[in-house]
Amino acid sequence: MTQWSGYFGLIMQGALVTIELTLMGSVLALIMAFLAGLGRLSRFFAIRALATAYIEFFRGTSIFVQLFWAYFVLPFIGISLTPLQAGVLALGLNVGAYAAEVVRGAIQSIGREQYEACTALNLGRWQGMRHVILPQALLVMLPTFGNNAIELLKATAVVSLISLADLTFQAQVVRSQTGNTLVPFTTILIIYFVLALIISWGVRSLERRMARGLDGVRV
């Protein structure tokens, strides 16, 4: 039985890598989501086209292929990435493309009367966006952002294919060393689930905090 504690340590190391990937990937995804989401609403055709191309391309191709491309193909044009860098890049760009549509949709869901109030108060385009539209749109984005973050967490498993020692990778190590399939894979199943729950709770409490005052009940 003693050997299991060692293997459990391996899996916990993998969990840390998965968490690290999820956090870093989410930050990149968030940045890309706002860049591309706002880009799609730009007045300038070139920016709109660029944003649309990014979104369609990264939604329309497989995350596996994107990851392999970042890790195996980029070195041919002189860009060598560590497995972690390639993983963060692929995950962030992929999920960012989905989240960009969330940003755009949320901004467009804010009623025309809010934009008109901004014009009547002579706020500039960016001032209105920053102080009036985005704070309200953020609340609309949050639940779907939670979904996106959980998708990203689950997608981190693909990095095991480029030998990054995440949860899934470590489970395979344990399986090959012990011959036991049930224990390692059930363990990581539970760990993925718990991590997803934590994201859910986090997003929901953020949502509650941001909605405060909007319904006229709490201040």
Add this chain to the structure above:
Amino acid sequence: MSAPIIKIDGISKSFGTFKVLDGLSMQVMPREKLALIGPSGSGKTTILRILMTLERIDSGHIQIDGEQLYHMERNGQLLPADERHLARMRQKIGMVFQLFNLFPHKSVIDNVTLAPILTKGIPRAAAEKRAMELLDMVGMADKAKAMPAQLSGGQKQRVAIARALALQPRIMLFDEVTSALDPELVEEVLNVLWRLCSETDMTMLLVTHEMGFAHDFADRVLFFDRGKIVEEGKPDEIFRNPKQERTQGFLKKIIAAGHRV
């Protein structure tokens, strides 16, 4: 006689194939209080929205305070206005909407201070002091910290008025500001308009269905129908003794609907 503060010269505006304004011309003198009345779709709200630059005109010219609104004069030529020109012109104009359009995520006082802080660079403390004076004038000082969702419609509209006043416009546009209110809340908003009317020298344009109020408030009443001014004159002339058949018909309908004249 001084120059008009608003000079509208042959403007037309269509939405699709529907011509809302058809070669409309009119002038408004400084400090004048104008009531714009007429059936829905007659173009009266569109005029306010055009003056606030919420809709663009298809043709014609508008001068505010002697300056072109939608055109810029460059080397003797008239060019379409750019965003900077529009922003400068908007400083002269404020607008209050039928549905208040408050910012739901900001407290009452933040609604009032946001634009002065951002557009005029007024320090927060000074902006808040001024906002409290304005909220006091509209009877909302005790609700400064409340969120819009906690207010009644009449209270929201009074905050919206304070918010528009905070930018110290010379012209105020009121677009059916009591139409969305429960009957018992109409008066508190009209009272605020009364105060503005008697205590400030702003030019005020009021689109309204409150004929009694329009009669008492306005220096001049314009009756609109199908994108044109059908009849205009002193309130007494328009309400007691309308000359045009369409004005008579409209007022008859309004009175039948229970509005006091």
